[in-house]
Amino acid sequence: MKREMSMRFMILSLLVICSGCSIKDVKPWEKATLAKESMKEGGGNVLLTRFKHHIYFSKEGSKGGGGVSGGGCGCN
Amino acid sequence: MQLKRTLSVVTCSILAASIVTADDYVRLQYIYYDEDSGRTSVSTPAMEINKDFGVDYTLNVSLVYDSLSGASPTFVDASSGATATVSDGAVYKNDIRFADVDYADKRKSVGVAFTTRFASRDALTVGANFSNEYDYRSYEASAEYLHYLDGSKNQSVSLGASYQKNDVSVYCSLGTDICDTSSGASEKIMDLDVISLEVGFTQTIDTTSQIKASLFYIAEDGYLSNPYMRVVRDYDSNPKITPEKKPNSRKSYGLFLQYAKALNDRLAFVSSYRFYRDDWDIMSHTVNGEFYYEQSSALTLGAGLRYYRQNEAEFYNGRRDYFTTEIYASSDRRMSGYNALNYTVSIDYRLNDKISLNASMSYYDQLDYFDAVYYGMGLKYRF
Incomplete structure (x- = not known):
């Protein structure tokens, strides 16, 4: 029950934070910063990020959220 | 004059499009992973090739080779030795140990x-994955469609789906109840099918920040037990070490949120949160934060922290005197409740317009259980 409450609080907090964001109409030529590799998980290093996810997948009891593709592994 | 201006605008647009979208590269990466106390170590060379064909098509190919060795902890009969193929049956209480069982494997994927x-710049990505191990084979097909909701491409929705077919080789010598021992078979191939669905939404907030939210659902159906993992049953009356048994299906769902923000011209922050829940009663929370600092146009430094927390599956118990006649029983620690932390530092150095080098070090700590260090080094060549 306590966990459910904390989860709802977390989602509500995120919605409140996002509702406060002022969304601008960003033109394609203004997206140089957004296109940087440092704006992506793992700094854009896909292979290192995949390896990390592979560790988490094989050592932890949950998965998902990083896209539907990834391949299987006999490490469950 | 007007024609000249129009032509130059078109030329500039094409050039700009090429500059923005051309992303042809080869990436070579080597990662070495090592757990404490001589447990699992993994050596992984990997390669990725990304090639754009004009502005409409992109091909991405990746190859990974994992070489694993080490030991995995489970219950063993000390009188017959801590091996993965230990026979099951009645044992003396004093001979029951929770010990590391050696293993080695190679995985090619x-x-x-x-x-x-x-024309609308919506994108369809279709993919396939294949991996092969000593006792496991996996085939996967996937598709993802990305649809922009506005002309400036500040809002998009995506829908992804994948189907995975896995063949698990279960050796009859492991003593699981799935082999027909009277047939004399030495192994049995078990199926595991996995369907994944994901719906995503991305919103550009301003010139320096972006959010992404997605919902995911995973349905697994088939052999989900680990044939090498053991539990102790009837410890107090007639102790036996038997193979673990997990349910043959698992439905899980969750929410993933990501927020990326350039704090100034040099410093960027990428954060994410994932909520996960399944019908095995596992619920987990994952929070990840990464900073990237551009020291110069050539040098980028990175630092990241990930926190993970899960509670235990309904059929998990790590004690040797707990299980008796339960249908589902597992002492696999990954099914238990625990917290984990992962720290990463990285450096990326751009030698010139074509070549970048990277190195990283990470420390993974599954609190109370084990910790591991892994190092990465790599090269990216743009062509």
């Missing part, structure tokens, strides 16, 4: 993804 962009 290949992934291919092809992206097609339409």
